[in-house]
Amino acid sequence: MKRLLLVLSLLGLLGALGMPALADGHCMDELGCVEVGPDDPIVIGAMLSLSGATSFYGEDSLGGVELAILGRDGMLLGRDVIVVEEDELCSAEGGQAAAQRMAADETIVGIIGTTCSGAAQGAMPIISEAGMLMISSSNTSPRLTNDDSEAGGTYYPGYFRTAHNDLFQGAMGAQFAVEVLKAGAVATIHDGDPYTEGLAVVMANTFAGLTGEVVFQGAVSKGDTDMSAILTEVAASAPDVVYLPVFVPESEFLVSQAANTPGLEDAVMMTADGSFAAGFAQNTGQAAAGVYMTGPHVSGESYEAFLALWAEEQPGGTEAPPSGFHAHAYDATNLLMDAVEAVAEEMDDGTLVIGRQALRDAMAAVEEYDGLTGSLTCQEESPFRGDCATGTALAVFEITEAQVNEGAWPPPIVWDLSMSMAMSEG
Amino acid sequence: MFKWKTDEFSWVDFTIDVLRVLIVLGIVIGAWNTLSSGRISFAQWVNLFIAGLSQGSIYALIALGYTLVYGILLMINFAHGEVFMAGAFSTVFLAEALNRTGFLNEQPVLAILLMIAFAGLVSMSVAILLERIAYRPLRGSPRLVPLITAIGASFFLQYTFRGLYGSGFKAYPQVRALQGVIQIGDVNIPIVQIFVFCSALLLMLGLYWLVERTRVGKAMRAVSENKEVARLMGIDIDWVILFTFGVGGFLAGAAGVINGMFRPQGVNFFMGFIPGIKAFTAAVLGGIGNIPGAMLGGLFLGVIEAIGPNLVLAGLGIPGANQLKDVIAFTMLVLVLIFRPQGILGERLSEAKA
DSSP: OHHHHHHHHHHHHHHHHHHHHHHTTTOOOTTOEEEEOTTOOEEEEEEEOOSSTTHHHHHHHHHHHHHHHHTTTTEETTEEEEEEEEEOTTSHHHHHHHHHHHHTOTTEEEEEEOSSHHHHHHHHHHHHHTTOOEEESSOOOGGGGOOOGGGTOOOOTTEEESSOOHHHHHHHHHHHHHHTSOOSEEEEEEOSOHHHHHHHHHHHHHHHHTTOEEEEEEEOOTTOOOOHHHHHHHHHTOOSEEEOOOOTTHHHHHHHHHTTSTTOTTOEEEEOGGGOOTTHHHHHGGGGTTOEEEEEOOOSHHHHHHHHHHHHHOGGGOSSOSSSOHHHHHHHHHHHHHHHHHHOEEOTTSOEEEEHHHHHHHHHTOOSEEETTEEEOOOOSTTSTTBOBOSTTEEEEEOOHHHHHHOOSSOOEEEOGGGOHHHHHO | OOGGGTSOOOHHHHHHHHHHHHHHHHHHHHHHHHHHHTOSOHHHHHHHHHHHHHHHHHHHHHHHHHHHHHHHHSOOOTTHHHHHHHHHHHHHHHHHHHHHHTHHHHSHHHHHHHHHHHHHHHHHHHHHHIIIIIIGGGTTSOTHHHHHHHHHHHHHHHHHHHHHHOSSOBOOOOOGGGOSEEEETTEEEEHHHHHHHHHHHHHHHHHHHHHHHSHHHHHHHHHHHOHHHHHHTTOOHHHHHHHHHHHHHHHHHHHHHHHHHHSOSOBSTTTTHHHHHHHHHHHHHHOTTOHHHHHHHHHHHHHHHHHHIIIIITTTTOTTGGGGHHHHHHHHHHHHHHHOTTOSSOOTTHHHHO
């Protein structure tokens, strides 16, 4: 009898402990829920590169996030929206540390970030494990959306991006080199970053597949200013096109010094969106004229309105966006806020309950969303798992005298995929 | 070499000897492979060598700041790269203004002198403030304390300048008078590289004259030899130390402008970090505390960096040889520390201070 009493009382105790969980039972989500009290704000995380040499990319995206929130008067579902910032330091370790701090904050509904693909590799396991969701506005490494780990994929559930996958951009660079520039030999230069290396490899493989010859594949390191050694090697292999998908300022050093390197006078320089920065042409000087650049093709009335708003608000104290991913961050933030709106349920006491798996599902279901960066459809098939950009909003730009002398930006578009022979053939 | 045959056998000596042989073998094989393949012509080698000399003379100018301060205080001023950045970053705005008015291309000599003076003054002020605020209160504390302070000061300066001028990249305008090449045989030497080398040389000669031939130079040498005795001789030590920081700062600022003429791009708040480390390497290579040593170390490092990857690493079949340029620089540092810890010319003050 005594034993029975003991068992009963223990059961009662367990039940009492279990009560709050049951009372909390309005969360049916398998990954748990974010609960926002009646007077609490909705919190969005911004995990971007905010210090060091790549900080202007992070500031560019942060401006896009702020303007997206401002576009809704800073309100979502009748509550204030606030942004919590973490610096991912553009490295895997930095991404890991930032993700741990983000994951510890249960009020965050979703994260915009990271800036750098390397940081995403460190951050994603933690964010995914915490049941959270992350939308990057500037990761372009193909690995991140590939779920085949044997092929180098590092996809984790909960990862999305509005930036275009480099599989599109690298292939596009190669097609342009073959079809328009009629190049037979290409040299590629990267800087060891997973993003630039991935781009260089995709470009070289596609180029080789299109009956071209890859004559040199080399690398510089970040922070190099003297490129004479590698350019001498490049000149010795006599390429028609030098493909250098590196960041500024390394690309600026490469292009301006190549102009003075004997043997490279006739080689065409091509770079990618890591150099798609307003200062590139003027910083590089006369040597920049005639450089081709693949990058995001963002245009249209809504984008003009966005730029006007930027000039008015000047987020981060800049008059114009310092790089090319602000529009992607704007779209990413709007997608996140739309998903929150669609998923959130308001309880009788005014508490908002937002299911984490439901948020991910809402993101995965995005189809033909009309964003600043074109039509976005989030895909579910590897190697594009979580890719919301379809690669159509990319173009080849050519730097002209107007960019070099007058600082006009962006440069004129000379080619896009719709002009490709490969596309029209099938 | 082969000391163990006569003395007692020592594994350390043996390992170092083996290392020596391997390094010499690697360099010889790499260089032989590259040269016999004939990928790079003689004219291109000369071009690389001259580009290396120019880059090296910029390292040397910055390295002098490290060496001056070390000579006098026995401390490594790790914020010196940021002193360089302060001058270079501030002057880019002056350079842009001079370019807009056309003065830069009408009177290039005057304009460049003006820019060097301005950058020198900015860097000098930063260096003097640094000494006065961050280092002087810590004089006499253990050597690790000012070292850590210097690293903190370095971050402080970086992010102060980011706050002032933003995080984007700027570039120096190109001076028309410095464009073009001089042709000697089939070698084309860019005029700007001759300008860089000569102006750096002039500044170094100026410094040598200041230290060896003037009263204040004599005071600097006295303080570096023995502070207490110098004080007894009536030398104002605090002032001399401040002056030394100022001179080092001026040279770094001037290096900022010369670097801007040579490699115009990449001006931002973070630009001092790598040149700072490289110049520190150069100072140690030449023998820290030794003024001609810093000059020689800088030139040596610049040339090794320019020629090493193509000559040795590419010849050994190492992929991405140019990515390993920094590895060469820091391997040199390690090698010097193993085989000749006092540097190429020797740490001149080592006996007095050791």
